[in-house]
Amino acid sequence: MDAEKRITFLLEDKKLDVQLNTIAAKVYHGERISESEGILLYEKGELGYLGVLANFIREKRHGNITYFNRNFHIEPTNLCVYDCKFCSYSRMIKHREDGWEATMEQMLNQVKSYDNEPVTEVHIVGGVLPQYNMSFYMDLFTAIKKHRPSLHVKALTPVEYHYIFKKAKVDYATGMAMMKDAGLDSMPGGGAEIFHPEIREQIAKDKCNADQWLQIHEAWHNLGMYSNATMLYGHIEQYRHRIDHLERLRQLQDKTGGFQTFIPLKFRNKDNQMSHVPEVSVIEDLRNYAVSRIYLDNFPHIKAYWAMISRETAQLALSFGVDDIDGTLDDTTKIYSMAGAEEQRPAMSTRELVELIKNVGRHPVERDTLYRVITDYKDAIFDEEGGAKQAAYYQLPVLD
Numbered sequence: 341m342d343a344e345k346r347i348t349f350l351l352e353d354k355k356l357d358v359q360l361n362t363i364a365a366k367v368y369h370g371e372r373i374s375e376s377e378g379i380l381l382y383e384k385g386e387l388g389y390l391g392v393l394a395n396f397i398r399e400k401r402h403g404n405i406t407y408f409n410r411n412f413h414i415e416p417t418n419l420c421v422y423d424c425k426f427c428s429y430s431r432m433i434k435h436r437e438d439g440w441e442a443t444m445e446q447m448l449n450q451v452k453s454y455d456n457e458p459v460t461e462v463h464i465v466g467g468v469l470p471q472y473n474m475s476f477y478m479d480l481f482t483a484i485k486k487h488r489p490s491l492h493v494k495a496l497t498p499v500e501y502h503y504i505f506k507k508a509k510v511d512y513a514t515g516m517a518m519m520k521d522a523g524l525d526s527m528p529g530g531g532a533e534i535f536h537p538e539i540r541e542q543i544a545k546d547k548c549n550a551d552q553w554l555q556i557h558e559a560w561h562n563l564g565m566y567s568n569a570t571m572l573y574g575h576i577e578q579y580r581h582r583i584d585h586l587e588r589l590r591q592l593q594d595k596t597g598g599f600q601t602f603i604p605l606k607f608r609n610k611d612n613q614m615s616h617v618p619e620v621s622v623i624e625d626l627r628n629y630a631v632s633r634i635y636l637d638n639f640p641h642i643k644a645y646w647a648m649i650s651r652e653t654a655q656l657a658l659s660f661g662v663d664d665i666d667g668t669l670d671d672t673t674k675i676y677s678m679a680g681a682e683e684q685r686p687a688m689s690t691r692e693l694v695e696l697i698k699n700v701g702r703h704p705v706e707r708d709t710l711y712r713v714i715t716d717y718k719d720a721i722f723d724e725e726g727g728a729k730q731a732a733y734y735q736l737p738v739l740d
C-alpha cells in the first residue's frame with residue numbers, strides 16, 4: 341500500500357482521537373502544525389500513526405530515495421575547555437595525558453591518506469582548545485583545499501566558532517566570512533544539544549547558548565552557505581523542550597532557508613556524567629524521527645546517523661521520515677563509540693550502504709554534501725570485487 345492510501349485510511353478511521361485526526365488532515369493538506377500540536381504528537385501519537393504521517397511527507401518529498409555520502413572525519417582533539425555532562429569523549433585539560441591533540445601536519449596527512457579514495461567530504465569536529473584558534477583553523481582549511489580543492493570541508497560548530505571569534509575579537513558575520521574565504525564549505529549540525537535554558541544550563545552550561553548557536557548559523561546562511569542542525573534527545577528533557585528546540589530551528593529556517601538536514605542525536609549513556617540517566621527505547625527513537633519530520637516542514641532532509649543508532653535502527657528509520665543515513669565514515673569518529681554505541685569501529689563500504697538501503701525497499705543515491713547526485717544505485721549490482729555496474733533491477737523483498 342502506498343503512503344497516500346495509508347494516510348487516507350487513517351483519516352477515515354472513526355476511532356482516531358479528534359485532535360490526532362486534525363493533525364493528520366493538516367499533514368495531508370501540507371499545512372503547518374503548531375507548537376501545542378507538536379507536543380500532542382509526542383504525548384499521544386503512537387508509533388504506527390506517527391509513521392504513516394512522517395512517511396507520507398518523506399515519500400512526497402523524496403519518494404523512496406535514500407541518500408548517503410562518502411566521507412571521513414577528523415577529530416583534532418578530545419581535550420576540551422568545556423564540561424558537557426553528556427560527553428563521553430572529552431577529557432578536561434587537566435587530564436591531558438588521556439587525550440590526543442593532532443598537529444596541522446597530522447591532520448593534513450590524514451587528508452592525504454584518502455588521495456586515492458572517492459570520498460567527497462571531510463567532517464572536522466572535536467573538543468575546544470585555546471591553541472586551535474582562528475588562524476589555526478583558517479590555515480587548516482586553506483591547506484586542505486590547496487591539496488584537494490574538490491573535497492568539501494564541513495567543519496566546526498558554533499561552539500568552536502563562538503569561542504575562537506570571541507578570542508580574536510571579531511563579530512560572527514566577519515568571522516564566518518573569513519572562514520568562508522579560508523575554504524570552509526559548510527557547517528555540521530553539532531553543539532545544538534537542547535536549546536531551552538532549563539535543560540541547557542544543566543547539561544552544557546558554559547558553551548555558546550541557543551541564541552549564539554542560531555546567530556552563527558544565520559550569519560553563515562547570510563553568506564549564501566548551508567549548514568545542518570541537530571538535537572540531543574532522550575535524557576532529562578521533556579517533550580516541550582524538544583518542541584521548543586524544533587520551533588527555534590523552524591523559525592530560523594523560515595528566515596534564511598540555509599539548513600539542509602536535521603539530525604536527531606540519541607543520548608548514549610556510557611562513561612559520562614549522565615550515565616545514571618537511562619537511554620530511551622528504539623520506539624522512542626522512531627517516534628522522535630517521525631515528529632521531527634512532521635514538525636520541520638521547511639527542512640528538506642532528516643538524517644539518521646547510523647553510527648550512533650545501529651544499522652538496523654537506521655533501516656527502520658527510513659519508514660519514519662528519514663531520507664539520509666550519513667556516510668561511509670571509515671572508522672574515523674570516536675564520539676559515539678566512546679558513548680556506548682553498538683558500532684565500535686564505524687565504517688561501511690559503499691556496497692554495504694547500498695545493500696542496507698535496498699534491503700528495506702528503498703532507492704540508494706550517493707550524494708555530495710549539498711545533495712547533488714553523484715551515483716544513482718537503483719539498478720546497480722556489485723561484482724565479486726565490490727565494484728558497482730549497471731544491471732537488471734535488484735531483487736527486493738515485497739513490503740506490502
Ligand code: V47
Pocket residue numbers: 426427428429465527528529530531532533568569570571572603605606607608609610612645666675679
Ligand atoms: O554536538 C556528544 C553529540 C554531537 C553524546 O551535521 C552525543 O552531518 C549522544 O553533531 N550521546 C557531534 N550524542 C556530532 C554531530 C554530527 C554527527 C553526524 C553528522 C552531523 C552532520 C553532525 O554529538 C555533539 C553532541 O550533541 N554527542 N556526546 C552522547 N553521549
Ligand code: SF4
Pocket residue numbers: 420421422423424427429430466467468499547
Ligand atoms: Fe567539549 Fe563538545 Fe564534549 Fe561539550 S560536547 S565537552 S563542547 S567536546
